[in-house]
Amino acid sequence: MAERTNEVLDPSVGAAPDGFDGFKFRIVLLGEATVGKTSLLRRFTDNVFDEEYKQTIGTTFSTKDVEFVDDDGEVRLVRLVIWDMGGQATYKELRRQYMKGASAAIIVYDVTQPETFMAMNNWYESLREVSPDALVVICANKIDLEGQRMVPQQPGEMLRDWYQAPYYETSAKTGDRVQEVFLTVAQGVFKNRNDMSQPQM
Secondary structure (H helix, E strand, O other), X not given: OOEEEOOOOOOOOOOOXXXXXXXXXXXXXXXXXXXXXXXXXXXXXXXXXXXXXXXXXXXXXXXXXXXEEOOOOOEEEEEEEEEEEOOOHHHHHXXXXXXXXXXXXEEEEEOOOHHHHHOHHHHHHHHHHHOOOOEEEEEEEOOOOHHHOOOOHHHHHHHHHHHOOOEEEOOXXXXXXXXXXXXXXXXXXXXXXHHOOOOOO
16 A cells, blocks of 8 residues: 555655665656546556545645566665646645645646647646756546547647657556556666755655
């Protein structure tokens, strides 16, 4: 079971010694309200999905350890400290505090809401202002709602090419490709660790 803490307002929380001696990386989930950031996180950490929408107030964070084999064939264990950012405009300055120094960002849009796709560049530029070297992964979420889909795959692939970032079509409801997203993040930040300072969690 992953650790989950609600309504945490201090980005240094979680930095205290906890007996884990591996690599830790701070990850931020970004995107407009209602795109499914919290649902993606809960699917990844606890393998659950809640049909009822619950607005994220400020920020929350969860941690989960991810094991993988690196390019040298070594088994590696990293701890992702994943901050779920409220998407409302009122939290803009708060989000900047958490984005600064993050190792990676997962930027999410909802394929049934074109306006959330149109906002992607704002999220990307906001991240780059404070964390120019952070790894970026793009999630086109809610693909289970095929009959309501309004943003086809091609625009997402254009973002992939513009941002030079991995692109995934996901469903927090079914779990489709969610684990793959976070594994990609874990592998990417581990590979980049020598080029980036280790931020506080």
